[in-house]
Amino acid sequence: MRLLVVEDEPDLLNGLARALRRAGYAVDLAADGADGLYKAEGTDYDAIVLDVMLPKLDGWEVLARLRNTKKTPVLILTARDQTADRVRGLDTGADDYLVKPFDNDELLARLRALIRRAAGQTHSKIEIGEVLIDTRARAVARAGEPVTLTAREYAILEYLALHRGEVVSRTELYEHLLDESDDTLSNLVDVHIFGIRKKLGAELIATRRHQGYCIEK
């Protein structure tokens, strides 16, 4: 899952990035509204964490312009908590609203819910045959037995599971799993897919030649 965090307070931006990366997300950063909008329009993020009070372009403006082109889930992060502000945020097209200061756990839970809802899932647990993915605990079990995946393997599995029935290209996987600073060559998707198949069974993920991968419905 790849996220964009737009926040002008550098310490908070870095703290958020660290917390989100630890939770397994690929995280892009923007320190002002203009940069945030540019990135948000250019990449298909799974969710965007957007501060309201931003230099150059405020959060409302970023949100309003982004909604012209993209439906990316947006979580508004702000120090303002008046009901009027919340209503405005949700009316402008925000999907959720979190008031500073917040607990990291709450932010993560809300982001998981946002991503799940955007993918049409309502539950935090996804069951595919005998494989059970707990997106909350980031844990996978096969026939009741816990299976240990690497962070990359889990991210690919979760993305494919959330987009079950869709064919997901390698590029799309790269886009959603690697952030802008990630240029390691060890991220070859095929290698991770091989790892997943080895641990959870070859039949779980189907390969569509020249198209990508798919978890059948």
Next chain:
Amino acid sequence: MNLAQFTKSIRWRLLLWLAFLLVCILTGFGVTAYQFQRITRLKEIDDEFVQRVAALSADARNSLSSDNPPDATMLDEDFSDRAPPGSEPLETNPRRRTIRLSVQTQMLLNPWDTNGFYYAFWSQDGDLFKQSANAPRGLKLPERPMPDTVYRIRARGEFREAYHFTEMGECALVGRNIAADLAAMHRFALLLVAVGGAVLAIGLGGSGWLVNRALRPVEKISDAARRISGGKLSERINVAETDSELGQLANTLNSTFARLDAAFTRQKQFTAVAAHELRTPVAVMLTHAQNGMAAGGTSDEQREAFDACLRAAQRMRRLIELLLALSRFDAGQETMKRVPFDLSRATRECVELIRPLAEEQQVQIYTALSPLEIFGDVERLTQVITNLLANAIQYNRPNGEVRVKLERHNDLAELTISDTGAGIPVEDLPRIFERFYRVDKSRVSSGLGLGLAISKAIIEAHGGTIAVSSRLNIGTIFFIQLPA
């Protein structure tokens, strides 16, 4: 407006003074005009008398010296013949002394006018030997204070007469009934009074209008000031004329009000803005502290440090929330839900919730709750009750008691929470609902010092009241009254 206010009102005092001034001026003017008119008129009359007395006495002298020339008309007889009906028959004097009146004098003393001139003539001995037919009865010889020939005037009722004594001691008198003149003067006086009255009325009316007009801005100013002191700080005095004294006053007041308004607004906004500004740094602290805790593999010391940071950040976060809530209460932006609920049930739930804390502190809670439905924000009120219960337990003595009582008094739900704690010193009692006010300044308390302030704000937002009474070493009682 009662009488005292009425007499103290500037408007009425001004009007009274104006009326007083007007009456003085008009009276002075009227009296002067009347006196002037009267003196002028009497002078005219007296001049006529003197002219005639002079003519009469000249005739008398002439008739004495000419000694009855045959061509002279004996006017006595004529007068007698032609006397108007009803008038006194002429007293003819048998003495040989006669006076022939010249034509000129006769014209001056035309007897046909009933109010016309009459004349009389006395000899040196004081004998009346000649008088006109229309002379009033009982005409008497005037006194002669000095042996001179000065023309003198005397007034007898409505008669006015001029007389003088000749060198020979004879007395000539001409008089007239001046009732008509007196009546004319009387009418003039009445006219003066009437005109004066009219002027007074118009003057007072005009002054009243002027005073009203002049005081209207003052009323506007005082109305606006009243509204402003009533809490509408954005109100201003509408200043139409900026250059007049009142306009300047209004401008001065307006700028004062503006400064007051700004100060109040700043004060209200300050808490909100400060809290907002604090949120982001606290978010930074929370995020990093949690990251640090989650990183794992750190030493106990580091974990302890992160934990302390985390606790401090959480505490600050709660403080910020409470301060913001209070500032919203101040600004009247905090809205209470108005939902019907059973206050006794809500209270009982609070008691059950807090019971573990009570047991931990070895405090007994006794309740006497009668079912009572009220309209309000159940969450907020629960917050208040829990807060008061927690205080009652926390500041109690071991094996102490907390009593919670809920009953209805007329239209009020009355909730009392009493404890058997150390009590609150009298000097602290009035201040315990203030923000950050702590009774025990040295106590390191886990509380934030805002609980009672928030409680008070919530109760008052419900239209209720909260009060406290306490006795040292006996206990403290909180009273809450809510409209039921």
